Amino acid sequence: MSSEPMIPMVDTLAWHGLIQKELKQAATRVLDSGRYLMGEEVAAFEREVGEFLQASKAVSCANGTDALILALSAAGLGPGDEVITTPFTFFATAEAIVRVGATPVFVDIEPETFNVNPVLIQEAISERTRAVLVVHLFGLPARIQEIQLLCEERSLLLIEDCAQSFGASVNDKMTGTVGDLGCFSFFPSKNLGGFGDGGLVTAKTESMAEQLRVLRNHGSRIQYQHECVGYNSRLDEMQAALLRVKLKHISRYNEERKKVAEYYRSCLQGMDILLPAGQEHVYHQFTLLTDQRDQLKECLSREGISSAIYYPMPLHLQPVFKGLPMRQDLFVAEQVAQHCLSLPIFPGMQSSQVSRVAETVSGFFSQEKEDSTYWLAGAIS
Numbered sequence: 001m002s003s004e005p006m007i008p009m010v011d012t013l014a015w016h017g018l019i020q021k022e023l024k025q026a027a028t029r030v031l032d033s034g035r036y037l038m039g040e041e042v043a044a045f046e047r048e049v050g051e052f053l054q055a056s057k058a059v060s061c062a063n064g065t066d067a068l069i070l071a072l073s074a075a076g077l078g079p080g081d082e083v084i085t086t087p088f089t090f091f092a093t094a095e096a097i098v099r100v101g102a103t104p105v106f107v108d109i110e111p112e113t114f115n116v117n118p119v120l121i122q123e124a125i126s127e128r129t130r131a132v133l134v135v136h137l138f139g140l141p142a143r144i145q146e147i148q149l150l151c152e153e154r155s156l157l158l159i160e161d162c163a164q165s166f167g168a169s170v171n172d173k174m175t176g177t178v179g180d181l182g183c184f185s186f187f188p189s190k191n192l193g194g195f196g197d198g199g200l201v202t203a204k205t206e207s208m209a210e211q212l213r214v215l216r217n218h219g220s221r222i223q224y225q226h227e228c229v230g231y232n233s234r235l236d237e238m239q240a241a242l243l244r245v246k247l248k249h250i251s252r253y254n255e256e257r258k259k260v261a262e263y264y265r266s267c268l269q270g271m272d273i274l275l276p277a278g279q280e281h282v283y284h285q286f287t288l289l290t291d292q293r294d295q296l297k298e299c300l301s302r303e304g305i306s307s308a309i310y311y312p313m314p315l316h317l318q319p320v321f322k323g324l325p326m327r328q329d330l331f332v333a334e335q336v337a338q339h340c341l342s343l344p345i346f347p348g349m350q351s352s353q354v355s356r357v358a359e360t361v362s363g364f365f366s367q368e369k370e371d372s373t374y375w376l377a378g379a380i381s
C-alpha cells in the first residue's frame, strides 16, 4: 500500500484552481442578475462556443444525452428508421436512438482507434438506414471525412457524438462541424466540463437550429403556443456563465492533456503513437489495452492510483439491447472491452502525479512475464 495521496481519474479542484476568481465572479454576476434561464449568459455562450468550434449554429441544452435526442428528433428520425453506430461507447449514444423510436445497428470498431470502422458501416447499410451516429471516443476523432463521403453518396444523415471530443479536429475542422449535427456534453469530467449537467448541438443549417430551439422548449416558438411535443431541455444561466469562463481556457486545458499523454507514451517504450494525418487528439481519456488488465488495475490501486474501465461491456451485449438486429460480428469491441484500462488524465495534474502513474505502469510491465503485451489507443501501425 502506498502512503502517497490517492491520484484520482479527474481532480476538478486542481483543474479549476487557477480560475477560481473568474468562476466566482461569473457566478456572482448570475446571482445578482436575478435571471436564471434563457438570458444573456446562454446567448453569449452559444455565440462564443459556436465561434470556437467554427460551427454555423450552436444550440445549448440540458445535457449530452438530450443533445443526442434533440439532434435525432430534429433530423426527423423515428420508428422504422435504422441508425448505424458503434457498440463501444457510453450507453447514452444508443439510448438516444431508441428514445426517439429508431433502431440502433451496431458495427464494429478499429482496434487501433477504438472508433467505428468506416468499411463496416458500408456493409451494414440497409434500405431502412437513415443516419450514421459517429462517436469520437476518448478525444480521438473517428475517420469522419471518409464517413461523410459515404453518407453523402448514400444520402444518409451524419450525426457526431462529440461528448468526449470538444476541441478535437480533423484537417483543421472541429469535430461536430463535419456532419449535419454535432452533439456535446458538458458533464463535469468532459474536456469542457461544467459544474453540473449541460449540453450543446451544433447544426449546419438555420432551419435545423430553429427546430432544435423549438424542441428544447416544449415544442414552442411563441409562449404558450406548441407546434409539436418537445422537451424541457435548457442550459441554465449559471452553467452558461461558468462554461464561458472555462471556454476561454479550453485550448490550454487540451494542451495539458496532450502533454500528460505524451509523457505516458514516452515511458511506455515502443508505443509511439502515429495518428492519422491531420488528426488532433484531445485525450479525454488515455486508454491502453493489455492482456494483464485486472492485474495492472490492482497494482495501480495498491500504489494509490485510480484507473477506470471504459467500457466493460459493449452495447450489443447489454441486457436491454439483446433483441436488436445484429448485422455483423462485433469481435473487436468485445475484445477491447475485456482489455482496456484508462489512466488518470486531467488539466492541473501535477508532474509528480504524472510520473508516479507512468513509473508504476512501466514498472508493472517490466516485471511481468515476457509474453505480456500492451497497446495504446490510437497506435496505428
Ligand SMILES: Cc1ncc(COP(=O)(O)O)c(C=O)c1O
Pocket (backbone or CB within 6 Å): 063, 064, 065, 066, 089, 090, 092, 093, 135, 161, 163, 164, 184, 185, 186, 187, 197, 198, 199
Ligand atoms: C460518448 C458519450 N455520449 C453521450 C454522453 C452523454 O452525456 P451526458 O452525461 O451529458 O448526458 C456521454 C457522457 O458520458 C458520452 O461519453
